[in-house]
Amino acid sequence: MMMKRWFLILAAVLSLSGCGYNDFQSLDEASKSAWSEVLNQYQRRADLVPNIVATVKGEASFEQDTLTKVIEARAKATSIQVTPETLNNPEAFNKFQQAQGELSSALSRLMVVAERYPDLKANQAFRDLRVTLEGTENRITVARNRYIESVQEYNVLARSFPTNLTAMVFSYKPKANFSVQNEAQISTPPTVDFGTPKK
Numbered sequence: 001m002m003m004k005r006w007f008l009i010l011a012a013v014l015s016l017s018g019c020g021y022n023d024f025q026s027l028d029e030a031s032k033s034a035w036s037e038v039l040n041q042y043q044r045r046a047d048l049v050p051n052i053v054a055t056v057k058g059e060a061s062f063e064q065d066t067l068t069k070v071i072e073a074r075a076k077a078t079s080i081q082v083t084p085e086t087l088n089n090p091e092a093f094n095k096f097q098q099a100q101g102e103l104s105s106a107l108s109r110l111m112v113v114a115e116r117y118p119d120l121k122a123n124q125a126f127r128d129l130r131v132t133l134e135g136t137e138n139r140i141t142v143a144r145n146r147y148i149e150s151v152q153e154y155n156v157l158a159r160s161f162p163t164n165l166t167a168m169v170f171s172y173k174p175k176a177n178f179s180v181q182n183e184a185q186i187s188t189p190p191t192v193d194f195g196t197p198k199k
Contacts, residue, residue, distance in 0.1 A: 019162065019163065019165070019166040020157055020162070020163030020166045020167075021166055021170070023157055023163065024154075024157060024158075024163070024166065024167070024170070024172050027150065027153050027154040027157055028154060028172075030150045030153070030154075031087070031147065031150040031151050031153075031154050031175060032084060032087070033150075034143070034146045034147040034149075034150040034151075035087055035147055037143040037146065037147070038140070038143045038144055038147050039082060040143070041136060041139045041140040041143045042077070042100055042140065044136050044139070045103070045107075045133070045136045045137070045140065046074055046077060046078050046103070048129060048132060048133055048136060049070060049071075049074045049103075049107070050074075051129055052070075052107075052110070052126075052129050052130075052133065053067055053070060053071060055120075055123065055125050055126045055129055056110070056114065056120065056126065058120075058123070059117050059119060059120045059123075061117075062113075062114075062117060062120070063113055066106075066109055066110050066113045067110070069106045069109065070103075070106040070107060070109075070110050072106075073099075073102045073103040073105070073106035073107075074103055074106075076099045076102065076103075077099040077100050077102070077103040079099075080095060080096050080099050082096055087175055087176065088173065088175065088176070089176075090176045093176040094176075094179075097178060097179070104137075107133065111130065111133075114126070114130075144178055147177075147178070148177055148178060151175045151176075151177045152177075154174075154175055155174040155175060155177075158172050158173070158174050159174065
């Protein structure tokens with residue numbers, strides 16, 4: 001009787017080890033860790049914005065509308081509360097992603113407009129902040145790529161047989177991933193015309 005019980009325990013352990021439960025735990029933690037790094041880099045960028053705005057405000061003739069849009073975009077991006085549940089809620093994830101995209105766009109416009117102000121371009125503090133912002137944008141890209149890879153691994157496990165059975169039993173749903181806001185627009189090739197300019 002005792003031998004039969006040990007055999008059943010051993011069989012249960014062996015069947016659980018092949019079901020992917022531990023893999024789900026490992027990949028879930030990896031995706032959460034990768035997401036934390038994305039948030040860390042977004043926060044780094046958000047912390048830079050007040051310094052950039054303060055430096056740009058020193059240029060008396062600078063376009064206030066551009067600055068206002070940056071400030072508003074930062075406020076919106078930092079007002080969204082991100083919790084671990086955000087990763088499992090496509091609507092909340094998309095809302096967060098959209099707010100971060102708006103901040104990216106506002107900062108890009110600010111940098112383009114800044115090119116028209118020679119005094120601002122010559123300002124060492126502004127140049128340093130610009131370099132730091134560019135580095136931070138690169139870090140965001142790297143962190144997002146790592147998150148995308150970790151979510152891909154998790155989602156493949158959740159959809160592959162036989163681990164998809166474990167996913168169904170324990171309600172492990174595929175995780176949301178980053179998407180491009182203007183996918184249709186960027187998938188259309190640009191029109192290039194080398195004809196003579198119109199007069």
